[in-house]
Amino acid sequence: PLMKIINDTFIDLPTPSNISSWWNFGSLLGLCLIMQILT
Template sequence: MANLRKTHPLLKITNDALVDLPAPSNISIWWNFGSLLGLCLIIQILTGLFLAMHYTAETATAFSSVVHLCRDVNYGWLIRNMHANGASFFFICI
């Protein structure tokens, strides 16, 4: 019986692009690590831009803006947590 990931039309596309990707021998694990750090940095920039849209510089309303972000903005709690945990992960990996 043939392998399903090599015979199914949709799975064959993903198999050729991700699993059996021909790559030169000089690419090591550090290339993968660097691309993950690059992805982490892009996520940091994007979530930082979304968080900056709800930023207030006044000390009287700063906590209220965080509460507004977590309660009223769609998936605001997720954006805030991704930004905080992504920063920690990024600096641990550097």
């Protein structure tokens, strides 16, 4: 469900594909960083 919400928000945003791909890359890096901090 979480990935579907994230995908819907990224698809609904009127951003160019380059910016949205950078947002996806940054969010993945942030997610990995949070997981490393929590564990």
